[in-house]
Amino acid sequence: MTQDLNVIIVGGGRVGFQTTAILADRGHDITVVERDPEVCDAIADEYVATIIQGDATDPAILEQADVERADVIAGLTASTGVNLAVCLEAKEMNGGGIRTIARVERLGGEEYTRFVDDVVFPERAGARMAANEIVGGDVESISDVTETLDIMQVRVADGAPAAGKRLADVNFPTGTLVVSDDDGERIAGPETTLDPGKRYVVAVEPDVADEVMNLLRG
Numbered sequence: 001m002t003q004d005l006n007v008i009i010v011g012g013g014r015v016g017f018q019t020t021a022i023l024a025d026r027g028h029d030i031t032v033v034e035r036d037p038e039v040c041d042a043i044a045d046e047y048v049a050t051i052i053q054g055d056a057t058d059p060a061i062l063e064q065a066d067v068e069r070a071d072v073i074a075g076l077t078a079s080t081g082v083n084l085a086v087c088l089e090a091k092e093m094n095g096g097g098i099r100t101i102a103r104v105e106r107l108g109g110e111e112y113t114r115f116v117d118d119v120v121f122p123e124r125a126g127a128r129m130a131a132n133e134i135v136g137g138d139v140e141s142i143s144d145v146t147e148t149l150d151i152m153q154v155r156v157a158d159g160a161p162a163a164g165k166r167l168a169d170v171n172f173p174t175g176t177l178v179v180s181d182d183d184g185e186r187i188a189g190p191e192t193t194l195d196p197g198k199r200y201v202v203a204v205e206p207d208v209a210d211e212v213m214n215l216l217r218g
């Protein structure tokens with residue numbers, strides 16, 4: 001999706017503000033609805049979005065945010081209930097053409113996609129980064145495509161079973177996909193060599209993760 005979007009962010013706290021700043025940098029038109037006047041003032045000082053102070057569950061506030069013309073609404077408050085409510089309300093007021101995103105309080109939450117187009121659990125991303133920093137070293141989790149499927153960046157260890165071999169010559173288990181060439185600059189192929197000391201992006205299913213790590217790390 002590359003066109004400029006008209007986005008409503010409900011909740012201007014830590015998650016809402018960072019999301020707003022990123023979207024504004026990408027050229028999208030952002031309106032933030034926030035109840036706390038001090039938070040409103042802080043966001044206004046950054047000049048990244050139009051600010052509306054008020055309760056987004058109030059239809060009059062969403063009307064003020066021009067919900068009928070919005071492309072997306074993201075409920076990013078700390079309350080799953082509030083986030084779901086504003087998304088449902090916006091869908092009704094918009095006529096169904098608006099995309100709805102709700103922040104949820106726990107990992108998973110697929111049951112909520114009955115009511116909204118997508119859910120986000122930002123604490124998961126924060127935890128992943130913290131774990132990477134704590135562990136350090138040669139294996140970093142980059143993202144999870146699903147609740148269990150991991151995409152990692154792995155440095156091939158000297159002496160590992162796969163070190164120095166072409167992908168075509170390594171018997172990776174089903175459920176493994178080496179995505180990148182060395183240092184993530186190209187898409188890997190059968191002729192890609194797993195050089196010791198180089199890092200590769202690998203997608204792996206959890207039940208074969210140990211086997212893959214053994215091949216790459218020894």
